[in-house]
Amino acid sequence: MSSLQEHLPILQILVPLFGAILTAFTRSGTTAWAIAAVSSAISPFISAALLIKVTTTGQPISYVMGPWAAPWGIEYRVDLLNGFILLLVSLIGLVSIPYARKSVAQEIDSHKQSWFYTMYLLCLTGLLGICITGDAFNAFVFLEVSSLSTYTLIALGRQRRALVSAYQYLVMGTIGATFYIIGVGLIYIVTGTLNFVDLAARIGPAMPELSRPIIAALAFMTVGISLKLALFPLHVWLPNAYAFAPSFATAFLAGTATKVAIYLLLRIFYTFFSNAIPFYSLPISEFLLVLSLAAMFVASFTAIFEENAKRMLAYSSVAQIGYITLGIALANKIGLAGSLVHMFNHAIMKTALFFALGAMVYRTGVARMSSLSGIGRKMPITTAAFVVAGLGLIGVPGTAGFISKWYLAMGAIEHGWIWLVFLIVLSSLLAVVYVGRFIEIAYFREPSSDIADSHEPPLSMLAPLIALAAATIYLGFDTRLTGGVARQIADFLLSGVVLGGTQ
């Protein structure tokens, strides 16, 4: 067993990767689903084991491929930060997979279903890979693995507009990835290494002579990743992608893809650039702050007037990503912890919301607000779960969202920015409006003809939804995993001890 323990970092990637290969050879959707289910079920155990090991030993786990020692070979390195994100991604994978069965069976043609699961597993592999790798170029490879599979997942949506949306995302995603790799290239020219830890050590001394390429690299990488994480105003691909992708893909991506991109941003900011360019020496913080606030307000306003419920939630995602980047911009311990807490909480809540909406679409075939009127009477449990997760988005105390907002507001107060506290809570008020609008439509209007004979979705879809809605409340009370770990991570990111010390 001890040897298996040793190989956990690579197994984290191999399990879904082999799953993807196996599903590619199957023709039956059910078999493909079963393979995906097994792979997705194993992942969280690996992530949890890794995170527990890191927290108990206080040391990062380093795993080297073959005989090539780091920094020459590719190194997988798990510290608190990526251990936390790995767990988040694989947990979302775990709760998503029971939901997938019925939803995919309905939305995807039967001969494409095994293909769909292949893409899902590749996407999971890519996302986990970005998190776990300790190598800047390897991260690019995984970024592309996840992106290409995501384009396919979106393109498999039922409406023809899914193709346009996927293409739009492909163009923007490719620009993002290219910017990232340009940045990596510049850094490689300067330092001659791609390993995160090695980079961190070399980039500081290189700074006095080669400040220009390093700053250019930082700029390219920041913009490239900001495209992937849908930082306002680089978010335009997201609403359509979320609206026209198959319901299951939307829910899974909303919970994972943007979060992983944010992880990568944190990694480059705090792991190696911080040694060369202290966070405050360039106006990164101010820039991020303004864009985050713009996201929180502009996207929330757009969500209020959105007629398609999926697009409403998508714009809400853009706004919520604004909260996360706001915490990064605050760049103090509690604000950064708030950012990490909200990454986790938002993943849970937004996946729940898309599950609920996906269940409504599953039964009714419509996602327009007006067509969903009266849905609260036809699908009471689904709608109630939507409301609970919606209250979480608003940040009502007793839900996960409250914890996030508390941390962020405390982070703002630490800077003495009481005005920012007011802006944070004001934008929550916009969430009251768009969530409230859905509630009014769902409960106060007579059921429309579109939903006349709809009822609760099958248990396999309902159970994951209820679990996530319950988690929204649970995480409002038990914050050891979110707040506790996030504060440790923030401490460790701000301490300047890169990746937990030297090798």
Added chain:
Amino acid sequence: MFAEPTTLVLLALVIPLVAAVLIPLFNNQPNLREAVTLLAAGSVAVVVWSLYGPVMAGARPELHGPEIVPGISLGLKVEPLGLIYALVASTLWIVNSIYSIGYMRDNSEPRQTSFYVCFAVAISSAIAIAFSANLVTLFLAYEVLTVSTYPLVTHKATDDARKAGRKYLLLLIGTSMVLLLPAIIATSAIAGTAEFTPGGILANKLAPAAMMGLLALYVFGIGKAAVMPVHFWLPAAMVAPTPVSALLHAVAVVKAGVFSILKIVVYVFGIDTLQTTGAADWLIWVPAGTIIVASLIAMTKDNLKARLAYSTISQLSYIVTGALLATSLGVVGSGFHIVTHAVGKITLFFCAGAIYTALHKTEISELTGLGKVMPFTFAAFTIGTLSIIGLPPLGGTWSKWYLALGAIEGHKLAIVAILMISSLLNIAYLLPIPFKAFFGKRPASAGAAATHGHAHDHADGKIHEAPTACLIAIGATSLGCVLLFFYPDFVFDLLKQIPLR
């Protein structure tokens, strides 16, 4: 009954929640369903009352929950002021449940099960507000109360109800999120704690101007206290069935607001700190102005429930004013007014609902001469009115007396004058209602108009009262108004236990 006080605290919170789970199980057996409500209400009242002895003896039972944000755990702690509010909420829940049974059945209201469920959740959160040990726990319970009463306000599911619900949610959640939450966050950051502590936690930590700003955030952020200009939600919420109005006005919601302000003044700011910094000196004129303005608006309303709503806004500001006086007698007066206004106003709302149930009348002008038709109801209405005005032998006398004493103690004679003027205004807008009902002549056209309407012709003076369940509740609360005059000591004793320093 002989359980540990900490167990009792937990029981008071959990029993209504258990009831909320059980009630839907008896969806198709209304009698059993209401039995669950009554049983829960009865046991919560017993549980809360059995905390009275221990608290008087100096016990302060505490319970600690998980730490949810750095340095702040959810927690409950029973202290005298909170116990008073919990006693009011739990005792009136019994009366209100009895009344609801009569009202909801007689008016064939839809969705009665969800009504009773939301009601139980609201009571649980009211008790959590009462017993909250720190600002974060209070905020949590405060928001749960808003969310759980939203379905009650919109119960009728009409367009008006939806609009009222919108105002309700946006104003209450809005003010609490945008003003109260930043105030709590700022307090926690400045004081390093959010625990309610005798003497307050902000002494010497803020400049007077900043203190005033913070106090303003609390006063306006706690929208449930309906201090102008954040009072709009209260008249709008009148579209709800009368038992809900009673819950809003007397049992839980607005009382949660004024109670929270009082608790924050006493245990977060500390009355001495407020006195020395003078932070409340300007702010006090806002609730003082609300007392007068709301009374004047009440005079213009012909709709009975609307007039009562503005009367509530005015009366709530008595309590806020009393709190902002920041004197020991002011705190006593405010605390006592929480009790007397609750009992008095619930009587008036019960009467308004009884009149609607029996005669389907909602406008004051239609009530002339109906005293003979509903003598019991209008007698009770008179008692409630006199208590609100503050005339002996009714409970309201004491609260006005102590509020006035508190104003004198704080050297604010203008506040005394405002209290007196307001009493006159109360007489002007409330007393004519029962007076005209008993002594006014029924206009001749009214009888003819009513014959083809839904209502019967009551001009013949035949007695036609509301269902018995309603009458029992009305009788109980009117009696309460009288008893509070003759036996106020159990409340005073508790109020004197409040540690002000």
